[in-house]
Amino acid sequence: MYFLQKIDLPTSRSTQFPFSIRSLADLETMTFENPVTIFVGENGSGKSTLLKALAIKLNLPAIGSSDLESDQTLDGVKSYGEQIKTFWNEKAFRGFFFRAEDYFGFVKRLQNMDREMQGDIVDFEKRLSGTGLKLAVGSILGQKEALIRKYGNLTEVSHGEGFLKVLEGRLQAEGIYLIDEPEAALSPQRQLALFSLIKNLAENHGCQFIIATHSPILMTLPKATIFQFGDQIQKVSYEETEHFTILKNFLNNPDAFLRHL
Numbered sequence: 001m002y003f004l005q006k007i008d009l010p011t012s013r014s015t016q017f018p019f020s021i022r023s024l025a026d027l028e029t030m031t032f033e034n035p036v037t038i039f040v041g042e043n044g045s046g047k048s049t050l051l052k053a054l055a056i057k058l059n060l061p062a063i064g065s066s067d068l069e070s071d072q073t074l075d076g077v078k079s080y081g082e083q084i085k086t087f088w089n090e091k092a093f094r095g096f097f098f099r100a101e102d103y104f105g106f107v108k109r110l111q112n113m114d115r116e117m118q119g120d121i122v123d124f125e126k127r128l129s130g131t132g133l134k135l136a137v138g139s140i141l142g143q144k145e146a147l148i149r150k151y152g153n154l155t156e157v158s159h160g161e162g163f164l165k166v167l168e169g170r171l172q173a174e175g176i177y178l179i180d181e182p183e184a185a186l187s188p189q190r191q192l193a194l195f196s197l198i199k200n201l202a203e204n205h206g207c208q209f210i211i212a213t214h215s216p217i218l219m220t221l222p223k224a225t226i227f228q229f230g231d232q233i234q235k236v237s238y239e240e241t242e243h244f245t246i247l248k249n250f251l252n253n254p255d256a257f258l259r260h261l
């Protein structure tokens, strides 16, 4: 099962952002034919802008230090996003929007939650005693334990280790997930681990993913629809993406490239 089938996008004669982006200026509609959709393209070609606009329209929770409503980095795309029209096969009730740069905000958010829970324990110890105290403290310790079980201790792992742990902890069946450049923190081996996680959730657990990426590994996700952002947005195979051809040709003969750089 996949949920979001099609979006109609706002059009305008304006040349102001986001209509200043060539790939979005004439984009009227986009159809999602597979559980996995990949956005690829040169830096600045509009991938993140469309993903952000969609996250606003779908009102997805953001994984990071702030929610979408209070995230000032989304201000420029808010009105564009709100005007998107969505067409659902079946409406998804679960999902999130996650950008590579949101990871540290999420760790901070967990640390704040932990501090608050610690504060609650101190408060309970002042005000309660006996069974009441035991129950209240037990409930807080249970919540702390659940977070540790889900994510481990994110202050004691590397960026890439923690990033994958957060995704493993948060991705659930039958959700729609918008993810921006997840490879930024990940080694090729962990990109393969993420590949396998996404493949399993898309094929067996009814999830839909829309992912902006520069990772040739993630572009090869089976049956993914790849939209290449350029002057227009074109549907391509992974072998046709610049990322794939440049990397392949470079690795086949680095010396030939180095002579021209």
Ligand SMILES: Nc1ncnc2c1ncn2[C@@H]1O[C@H](COP(=O)(O)OP(=O)(O)OP(=O)(O)O)[C@@H](O)[C@H]1O
Residues within 6 Å of the ligand: 017, 021, 041, 042, 043, 044, 045, 046, 047, 048, 049, 050, 076, 077, 212
């Ligand atoms: N709030 C904004 N106001 C004006 N221009 C913006 C704003 N946000 C992004 N842009 C511009 O829009 C263009 C597309 O940016 P976007 O972040 O969507 O690119 P991208 O394809 O995701 O690039 P990358 O691969 O580097 O992440 C860029 O030229 C950028 O400078």
